[in-house]
Amino acid sequence: MAAPLRVGMLNDMADGPPGPVDIERWLRLCVDELTAAGRLDREVEFVHAFGLGLPGGTAAAVERAYAELVAKDALLIVGPAIGDNALVATLLAERSRTPTLNWAGSERARGEYMFHLQVGSHEDESLLLARHLAGLGARRIAVAYDRSPIGRRHLKFLQDEADILGQRIVATAGLSPLAEDAQRETDELIEARPEAVLYLGLGLATPALARALTARSWAGPRAMNTAGIRGYHGDYAAVVDGWAYVDMHSDGNRTLAELRERLDLRPSAALTAAKGYDLGRLVAEGLARAPELTREGVREGLEQVKWLAAAEGREGTLLGFGVHDRGALHGRYLVMRQWQAGVSVEVEEG
Numbered sequence: 001m002a003a004p005l006r007v008g009m010l011n012d013m014a015d016g017p018p019g020p021v022d023i024e025r026w027l028r029l030c031v032d033e034l035t036a037a038g039r040l041d042r043e044v045e046f047v048h049a050f051g052l053g054l055p056g057g058t059a060a061a062v063e064r065a066y067a068e069l070v071a072k073d074a075l076l077i078v079g080p081a082i083g084d085n086a087l088v089a090t091l092l093a094e095r096s097r098t099p100t101l102n103w104a105g106s107e108r109a110r111g112e113y114m115f116h117l118q119v120g121s122h123e124d125e126s127l128l129l130a131r132h133l134a135g136l137g138a139r140r141i142a143v144a145y146d147r148s149p150i151g152r153r154h155l156k157f158l159q160d161e162a163d164i165l166g167q168r169i170v171a172t173a174g175l176s177p178l179a180e181d182a183q184r185e186t187d188e189l190i191e192a193r194p195e196a197v198l199y200l201g202l203g204l205a206t207p208a209l210a211r212a213l214t215a216r217s218w219a220g221p222r223a224m225n226t227a228g229i230r231g232y233h234g235d236y237a238a239v240v241d242g243w244a245y246v247d248m249h250s251d252g253n254r255t256l257a258e259l260r261e262r263l264d265l266r267p268s269a270a271l272t273a274a275k276g277y278d279l280g281r282l283v284a285e286g287l288a289r290a291p292e293l294t295r296e297g298v299r300e301g302l303e304q305v306k307w308l309a310a311a312e313g314r315e316g317t318l319l320g321f322g323v324h325d326r327g328a329l330h331g332r333y334l335v336m337r338q339w340q341a342g343v344s345v346e347v348e349e350g
Helices: 023-036 057-070 083-095 127-133 149-163 183-191 205-214 227-230 254-263 267-288 295-303
Strands: 005-011 045-050 076-078 100-102 114-116 140-146 169-175 196-200 220-225 246-247 335-340 342-344
Touching: 005 023, 005 057, 005 267, 023 045, 023 267, 045 057, 057 076, 057 083, 076 267, 076 295, 083 100, 083 114, 083 149, 127 149, 127 196, 127 220, 127 246, 140 149, 140 183, 140 246, 149 169, 149 196, 169 183, 183 205, 196 205, 205 220, 205 227, 227 246, 227 267, 227 335, 254 267, 267 295
Parallel strands: 005 045, 005 076, 076 100, 100 114, 140 169, 140 196, 196 220, 220 246
Antiparallel strands: 246 335, 335 342
């Protein structure tokens, strides 16, 4: 029997098992689909490494987990999921010449060997948010942002787009990415008399900001980046009720609708299904299209993935790479939604 193809799973959100391993379900689904179609002729084995990365852990933990997967002979590594850690792993992918597919938000986490499925975007989300607020008539914006590469990157692109749209950022307040209290920062933002408040960052500090705004009876438009997808878990949605946010799935996406019907998935599972299925197809197609079963071959195989209908984004979003193209999603892959009474509701553009 032929030796299995090894795919490494780099988990940067836990320091050991079990950790969040649901993503493997989707990779296995897509691998099995291509195996059944005769396009993969040997077993695919998933091997895991854990390293709690930034902001709660360290970059060194990510480096150790990545090295572990390289040593385990992974042909392809999947992860990290957090933008700060994807930047760390990009250098490692180039150094080890190991094709790697991160599913974070930074377009800087790309290279010859680092491929990127955009689960959000530090660069594109702020443009969508600025335009969303402009559509509401908000010209004076106050911004709370994480003091991290993620938060600062979002803020830069927000400022650039606000200048174009004639909006003014009247106040900014930097937060620790792990902040549990934001009363002082919230006072600073409100004192500037904004017409809207934005949060930009990883999302762990958003509840502190949301509670402080509620305590001060501030009822203007509130929005955040893809940090809002945390509302699918726990009581987060209740805390940020009424907030608009950037998501990755649309109710009108036919690929996602067909997947949900086939697997009988509830509406609250739509985001997980969309990103998981897109990530799984990229992995499976990269392996199936590899001209040789080496790391160089898998890198070339990923480059040959073209024009798949994405489950993420609005209808018509495409999935694929190219020789100098490392961003998987093409088209309107970001979607404005809003938390209303615990339910994510799509917001019509325009």
